[in-house]
Amino acid sequence: EDKVVQSPLSLVVHEGDTVTLNCSYEVTNFRSLLWYKQEKKAPTFLFMLTSSGIEKKSGRLSSILDKKELFSILNITATQTGDSAVYLCAVGGIQGAQKLVFGQGTRLTINP
């Protein structure tokens, strides 16, 4: 059975701290790993990773994939209160209409 596990489940830090969120997976037919930010409603797309060792970066957020060890990390530097959200990791399978298998999410709280 395909499985995606995120850690920690919950994290509380102070504004300005750097955080690292983890995602490990065991799936058949791996094609891509995606990170989403879920605040109140829709998961909002952050990154899509398909190749090992290539960092994706967007502002203070960055992510990298290790296909040998089957995990990914999401880093957020200089955190702000607006970064408070649930961060979801999902893994996609075969090409085309690929179903996503989600982890349980990491709830990140940034205190001022």
Next chain:
Amino acid sequence: EPEVTQTPSHQVTQMGQEVILRCVPISNHLYFYWYRQILGQKVEFLVSFYNNEISEKSEIFDDQFSVERPDGSNFTLKIRSTKLEDSAMYFCASSDPDRPPNGAQHFGDGTRLSIL
């Protein structure tokens, strides 16, 4: 930025009733999906749809569920006879592997379905 829109935002229905959840995917996207998230649990895949037919469905997507693309813009999920355990947030998503970022699914705000 184009987005996936879903209606209604909240649906309250009596057990045993039929419900239709509506979605307008991003224009020119070719792949459509439904997911659900029971309160406090993971987001779960229900079904994917491409070229007017189901590509894949999960065990959750039994005979009580159906999907349809009735016209060029809408994508619907129908639950024929709702059960208490169908109460959840239902998300619609769409993607197009030929558009960057390749294949990333974009989600709507969801419909919160409450079965009484």
